[in-house]
Amino acid sequence: MADPNQRNARETFLASLSQRHWRLTAQRRAIVDAVFSTSEHFTAEQLLAWARQRDRSVSRATVYRTLPFLIGTGLLREIDLGKDRKCYDPNYAGHPNHSHIVCQDCGRVIEFEDEDMLRLGETISARLGFKVVAWRLQITGACELARRGGTCPHRPRQG
Numbered sequence: 001m002a003d004p005n006q007r008n009a010r011e012t013f014l015a016s017l018s019q020r021h022w023r024l025t026a027q028r029r030a031i032v033d034a035v036f037s038t039s040e041h042f043t044a045e046q047l048l049a050w051a052r053q054r055d056r057s058v059s060r061a062t063v064y065r066t067l068p069f070l071i072g073t074g075l076l077r078e079i080d081l082g083k084d085r086k087c088y089d090p091n092y093a094g095h096p097n098h099s100h101i102v103c104q105d106c107g108r109v110i111e112f113e114d115e116d117m118l119r120l121g122e123t124i125s126a127r128l129g130f131k132v133v134a135w136r137l138q139i140t141g142a143c144e145l146a147r148r149g150g151t152c153p154h155r156p157r158q159g
């Protein structure tokens with residue numbers, strides 16, 4: 001579900017287009033609308049499916065070309081899940097300080113934000129002579145169920 005931050009991100013994005021020389025075709029608009037109407041992490045293939053619900057003519061190539069452009073605006077962030085898997089996070093405009101835990105088994109991404117950790121980051125940065133301007137932390141972990149049962153129940157079944 002889109003929260004107000006997502007709608008604002010979409011407005012910010014659309015307002016910036018005139019300076020970016022990027023023509024908002026019908027296909028691109030379907031992709032942009034799909035990106036900014038979710039606050040969940042998604043893969044490129046999921047985005048393709050969502051965009052096609054809005055406009056059936058959206059091509060995979062357009063999705064893959066549009067993603068780097070959106071990332072370049074700072075309103076969308078790429079998350080590297082390891083093993084050549086990537087997903088995309090539309091949540092940075094409204095929640096620039098959040099971090100992620102990734103399940104090493106199924107690749108599920110869980111967001112968290114922690115005041116103590118932010119303070120620690122600021123303290124460490126200040127000690128090294130820096131002021132924090134952006135924050136990116138990713139923890140890869142084994143969830144409790146995976147530790148008990150060997151595999152995470154969220155893992156997509158194969159075969």
Ligand SMILES: [Zn+2]
Binds near residue numbers: 041089098099100111
């Ligand atoms: Zn996130």
Ligand SMILES: [Zn+2]
Binds near residue numbers: 103106107108152155
């Ligand atoms: Zn998992």
